[in-house]
Amino acid sequence: MTPEQSRAARAWLGWSQEELATRGNVSVNSVRNFESGNKTVHRNTIAAVKQAIEAGGMRLLFDQIGMATGIIRQSADTDSPDGLGPASAPGSPRGH
Secondary structure (H helix, E strand, O other), rough: OOOOHHHHHHHHHHHHHHHHHHOOHHHHHHHHHHHHHHOOOHHHHHHHHHHHHHHHHHEEEEEOOOOOOEEEEEEOOOOOOOOOOOOHHHOOOOOO
């Protein structure tokens, strides 16, 4: 997980750094330090922040070699080309 993913997920969820810290059971300073990239934080802190973000409904995306590529809502249909889900398939009510 990257600081950019954390900031983007927080923005999407409408959480402040304080809210993320509370949900992750970590200090606000730890969240600030991680997201700023200015200080190294313990890997357990990053794991707790990641778990809180995922519990909030976001999924962190990584490529095949483990590099961060973004975030997405867990409820998003990533198999559908238009993101509308199965109802957008040909022959469905929205597929016209």
